[in-house]
Amino acid sequence: MVGIVLVSHSRALAQATRELVAAMTGPGLPLALAAGTGENRAELGTDATEILEALQTVLKEDGALLLMDMGSALLSAETALGFLEDADRARVRLCAAPFVEGAVAAGVSANLGLSLDEVAREAEKALKQKENQLGVPQAPAPVPAAEAAFANGAEKSVEAVILNPHGLHARPAAKLIQAAGRFKDADITISNATTGRGPVSARSLSSVGGLEILQGHTVRLGAHGPHAGEALEELRQLIAAGLGEEVSPLPAAVPQKKQEKAASTPRGEAVAQPLGGGLALGPAFFADAALPEVAAAPGAGADAEAKRLEAALATARKDLTAEYGKAHASLGAERAAIFEAQLLLLDDPALVETAQSLIKEGQAAPAAWRESAARLVAHYRALEDEYLRQRAADMVDVGRRVLAALGVSVPPVFDLPEPGILVVDDLAPSDAASLSPRRVLGVLCRDGGTTSHSAVLLRGRGIPALVQARGLLEALRAGTTVAFDGTSAEVWIDPDPALRQKLEARRQAEAAARAAEEKAALEPAVTKDGHHVEVLANIGGEKDAASARAKGAEGVGLLRTEFLFLDRPTPPNEEEQVALLEKIFDAAGKMPVVVRTLDAGGDKNLPYLHMAPEANPFLGVRALRLCLREPELFQTQLRALLRAGAGRDIHLLLPMVSDLSELRLARAALETAHAALEKEGRPHLWPAPLGVMIEIPAAALLADSLAREADFFSIGTNDLTQYALAADRGNSALAALQDALHPAVLQLIASVVRAAHAHKKKVAICGEAAGDPAAAQVLVGLGVDELSMSPARIPALKARLRECAYGDLQALAAKALALENAAAVRALFAKK
Numbered sequence: 146m147v148g149i150v151l152v153s154h155s156r157a158l159a160q161a162t163r164e165l166v167a168a169m170t171g172p173g174l175p176l177a178l179a180a181g182t183g184e185n186r187a188e189l190g191t192d193a194t195e196i197l198e199a200l201q202t203v204l205k206e207d208g209a210l211l212l213m214d215m216g217s218a219l220l221s222a223e224t225a226l227g228f229l230e231d232a233d234r235a236r237v238r239l240c241a242a243p244f245v246e247g248a249v250a251a252g253v254s255a256n257l258g259l260s261l262d263e264v265a266r267e268a269e270k271a272l273k274q275k276e277n278q279l280g281v282p283q284a285p286a287p288v289p290a291a292e293a294a295f296a297n298g299a300e301k302s303v304e305a306v307i308l309n310p311h312g313l314h315a316r317p318a319a320k321l322i323q324a325a326g327r328f329k330d331a332d333i334t335i336s337n338a339t340t341g342r343g344p345v346s347a348r349s350l351s352s353v354g355g356l357e358i359l360q361g362h363t364v365r366l367g368a369h370g371p372h373a374g375e376a377l378e379e380l381r382q383l384i385a386a387g388l389g390e391e392v393s394p395l396p397a398a399v400p401q402k403k404q405e406k407a408a409s410t411p412r413g414e415a416v417a418q419p420l421g422g423g424l425a426l427g428p429a430f431f432a433d434a435a436l437p438e439v440a441a442a443p444g445a446g447a448d449a450e451a452k453r454l455e456a457a458l459a460t461a462r463k464d465l466t467a468e469y470g471k472a473h474a475s476l477g478a479e480r481a482a483i484f485e486a487q488l489l490l491l492d493d494p495a496l497v498e499t500a501q502s503l504i505k506e507g508q509a510a511p512a513a514w515r516e517s518a519a520r521l522v523a524h525y526r527a528l529e530d531e532y533l534r535q536r537a538a539d540m541v542d543v544g545r546r547v548l549a550a551l552g553v554s555v556p557p558v559f560d561l562p563e564p565g566i567l568v569v570d571d572l573a574p575s576d577a578a579s580l581s582p583r584r585v586l587g588v589l590c591r592d593g594g595t596t597s598h599s600a601v602l603l604r605g606r607g608i609p610a611l612v613q614a615r616g617l618l619e620a621l622r623a624g625t626t627v628a629f630d631g632t633s634a635e636v637w638i639d640p641d642p643a644l645r646q647k648l649e650a651r652r653q654a655e656a657a658a659r660a661a662e663e664k665a666a667l668e669p670a671v672t673k674d675g676h677h678v679e680v681l682a683n684i685g686g687e688k689d690a691a692s693a694r695a696k697g698a699e700g701v702g703l704l705r706t707e708f709l710f711l712d713r714p715t716p717p718n719e720e721e722q723v724a725l726l727e728k729i730f731d732a733a734g735k736m737p738v739v740v741r742t743l744d745a746g747g748d749k750n751l752p753y754l755h756m757a758p759e760a761n762p763f764l765g766v767r768a769l770r771l772c773l774r775e776p777e778l779f780q781t782q783l784r785a786l787l788r789a790g791a792g793r794d795i796h797l798l799l800p801m802v803s804d805l806s807e808l809r810l811a812r813a814a815l816e817t818a819h820a821a822l823e824k825e826g827r828p829h830l831w832p833a834p835l836g837v838m839i840e841i842p843a844a845a846l847l848a849d850s851l852a853r854e855a856d857f858f859s860i861g862t863n864d865l866t867q868y869a870l871a872a873d874r875g876n877s878a879l880a881a882l883q884d885a886l887h888p889a890v891l892q893l894i895a896s897v898v899r900a901a902h903a904h905k906k907k908v909a910i911c912g913e914a915a916g917d918p919a920a921a922q923v924l925v926g927l928g929v930d931e932l933s934m935s936p937a938r939i940p941a942l943k944a945r946l947r948e949c950a951y952g953d954l955q956a957l958a959a960k961a962l963a964l965e966n967a968a969a970v971r972a973l974f975a976k977k
C-alpha cells in the first residue's frame with residue numbers, strides 16, 4: 146500500500162488532518178506526520194530529519210506520497226529526500242495537492258490499493274470538487290483514459306436512490322469507493338442521474354464528490370467485466386443500507402432533502418415539525434440551555450490556569466465516556482454515538498488552543514474556556530448548512546460540562562418544578578438524555594432540527610417533542626396549559642375545560658398503558674389460560690446484557706458474537722475472547738445465555754479472511770459454512786466459549802445449519818476443543834448444550850433428523866423468510882414478501898415445532914418477528930416455547946401476550962396456515 150507523510154508547519158493541523166483521513170479510511174493506513182519543531186513539536190516549522198524518519202516508517206514497496214502545507218515545508222521535504230538512497234527516492238513523490246483535501250483523497254485511494262501514480266493523481270484532483278461548488282471556471286480537464294472508457298458506456302448498470310440525509314458526503318462516499326475498489330477488474334463508474342453529472346470513476350473520492358449527490362438523487366452505477374453484476378449488486382445493497390449511516394425510506398413524491406412536512410395546528414397554520422411520541426399536556430415551562438455567565442476573577446497565573454483547564458478537560462472526558470456507556474446500554478450504539486461526537490468536540494484543537502491562548506493573555510481558565518466555547522457556538526449558529534448549525538447545541542453542552550468541571554455553577558436548566566412541558570430554544574444532547582420523562586411530559590423547541598442529536602435522543606426516550614416551533618411559541622406564555630401530539634404535531638394552546646378533559650384522558654390512557662407494561666416487565670408472560678411463554682433478549686455485548694435484565698428478559702436467547710470479530714484487522718485471540726465473553730456472562734448474572742458461534746459472511750465481511758467476492762453472499766460461504774472451512778478460527782472460538790462458560794448456564798447455537806452432517810462436523814469440532822482443554826487441564830463448560838438455528842428451509846424440512854441430535858432449536862425468521870420467499874432481506878422493494886407471517890414460513894415453523902416437540906426439544910424464535918406483537922401471537926399459537934427479541938421490546942410484548950388466551954392463538958394460527966399471504970394473516974390477527 147502507498148504510504149503517506151503529512152508535512153506541516155503545525156502539529157495540530159497535521160494531527161487533525163490525520164483524524165479526517167482516518168475517518169474516511171479506518172485504521173491500517175500507513176500514514177506518518179512530520180510537523181512542528183522544538184520541544185514537543187509545539188512550535189511552528191518543519192524539520193527535514195523528522196520528515197526523513199516519518200518517510201522511513203511508511204515507505205515500502207509501493208512507494209510514498211508527501212503532502213506539504215506551504216513554503217519551507219517543500220524545502221525541508223526536498224532536503225529529506227536528498228538523504229535517501231536512489232532506489233528509495235524513486236519511490237517517493239512530492240505532491241502539489243492542497244494539504245487537507247489532498248490528504249483525504251490520497252488516503253482513500255491508497256487504502257484501495259491504487260498505485261503511487263494513481264494516488265498522486267487523485268490527490269491533485271482533490272481541489273476540483275470545491276472549485277465546482279464555488280463556480281470557479283474550469284479549464285477543460287483532459288479525461289483520464291480510464292474515465293474516457295467509462296463514458297463510452299458500461300456493459301451493465303443499476304440505479305439506486307441515495308437515502309442519506311446529507312447526501313453522498315465524504316464518509317458514505319468513502320465507503321462506496323472502498324467497496325467499489327474491491328472489484329478491481331470491474332471498472333465501476335458512477336453518475337448523478339438526477340442532475341446528469343458524470344459518469345466518473347467510482348474509485349475516485351474527488352470525482353464522486355464533484356457529482357454533488359444529495360438525498361433523493363438517483364445514482365447510476367456502471368461496470369464492465371466478469372464481476373460487473375455482482376459488484377453492482379453489492380454497491381446497490383450498500384447504498385440501500387445507507388453506506389454506514391442510519392437511513393430510512395424516503396416518503397413517496399418528496400424526494401429532496403428536508404422532506405418533513407411542517408406540522409399544522411387544527412387551524413391549519415404551519416407551526417412546528419414533529420419528532421414523535423404520543424400526546425403531551427401540561428403547563429409550559431420556559432428554559433434556556435446556554436453557556437452560563439462566568440464572573441471575571443483573577444487567575445493563578447498562566448501555567449496554573451492552563452493545567453486547571455487540562456484537568457477539567459480530563460474530567461469532562463471521563464464523564465462523557467461514562468455517559469456514552471450509559472446511553473449505549475439504555476439507548477443503543479447508534480444513539481450513544483452522539484456522546485462520541487461530543488468527545489471529539491472536546492478535543493477540537495481550535496477550541497482548546499483558543500482557550501489556552503486566552504489563558505496566556507491573562508484570562509483565568511473558566512473565562513477563557515467560556516469565551517472559546519462561545520466563539521465556536523456562534524460559528525456553528527452562523528453556518529448555512531442546517532446539519533452543522535445543529536452542532537451548536539452539542540458545543541453548548543460540551544462547554545457547560547467543562548465549566549462545571551472548572552467549578553463554575555452551571556444551573557440545571559431543565560429541573561421542572563412540577564410535571565409539564567419544557568420549552569427551550571434548543572436542547573443539548575446530554576440534557577435530552579437526562580430528562581426525566583416523569584417530569585418532562587413533552588418538549589417544545591424553538592429551533593432544533595429533526596436530525597439533531599437531541600432529537601435522536603428524545604425519540605429514543607419516547608418523550609413527545611416538536612421542533613422549529615418558533616411561530617407557535619410566540620403565542621405561548623409561561624404557565625399556560627399546552628397540549629400537542631408528538632406524532633401528528635397537532636397543538637392546542639390553552640384548551641377549554643371540556644377539550645382539556647378529553648385530551649387528558651387520552652394522554653393518561655397512553656401513558657398508563659406504557660407504564661403498566663414497564664411495571665410488569667419482570668413478571669412472566671402467562672396467557673389468560675395459564676400458558677407461559679418464555680421471553681428472552683437478543684444482545685450484542687455486555688451493556689445490552691444489563692439492560693436485558695432490567696427490561697424483564699428471562700434469559701439471553703441470542704448473543705451475536707460477530708462484534709468480537711468485525712471492524713478489526715486481525716481475528717481476536719483466545720484470551721481476548723475469553724475475557725470479553727466472561728464480562729458479558731457476568732453482566733447476564735444468573736440468566737441462561739445462548740451464544741451463537743460466529744455468523745460472518747453474507748453482509749458481514751471479515752477483511753482479514755480475504756473472502757472471495759461472491760455473486761450472492763447471502764447464499765455463500767457464511768456462518769457455520771465459513772467456520773467449518775476455517776478450522777483454526779472455529780477452534781479458537783469454541784475453546785474460548787467453553788472456557789468462558791465454565792460453571793455457567795451457557796448454551797451454544799450454530800447459525801446457518803443446512804443438514805445433519807454439518808451439525809455432526811460442528812459437534813466433532815466442539816469435542817476436539819473439549820479434549821484439548823481437558824488435556825491442558827483448563828476448567829471449561831462440559832457437556833455443552835448445542836443447538837441449531839433453523840434459518841435455511843432445508844433445515845426446517847429436515848427438522849426431524851436434526852431434532853434427534855440437536856439439544857434445542859432457535860428459528861431465525863429473518864433469514865428463514867428471505868430464503869423461503871427468495872426475497873433478499875436488505876431489498877426494500879420486496880418488503881411485502883419479507884414478512885415472517887407469510888403462510889409458507891408459518892408452515893415451515895409449524896413443522897419444526899412438531900419435530901422438536903416429538904423429540905422433547907424446545908423451540909425458540911430469535912428473528913425480528915419474535916418482538917413484533919402481532920407476529921408473536923401467531924408464533925405462540927404455533928407452539929414455539931420461547932421468544933427472543935431486543936430488550937426494549939420486551940415489556941410491550943409480554944403485556945400483549947398476557948391479554949391473549951393460548952387456546953384462541955392456537956385456533957387462529959391453525960387458520961393462518963391456510964391463508965394466502967402475510968397480509969391476510971395480519972388481518973386475521975387484527976380482527977381478534
Ligand code: PEP
Binds near residue numbers: 860861863864865911
Ligand atoms: C435470523 O436470521 O433471524 C437471525 C436471528 O440471525 P441474523 O439476523 O443475525 O442473521
Ligand code: MG
Binds near residue numbers: 800840861863864
Ligand atoms: Mg440469521
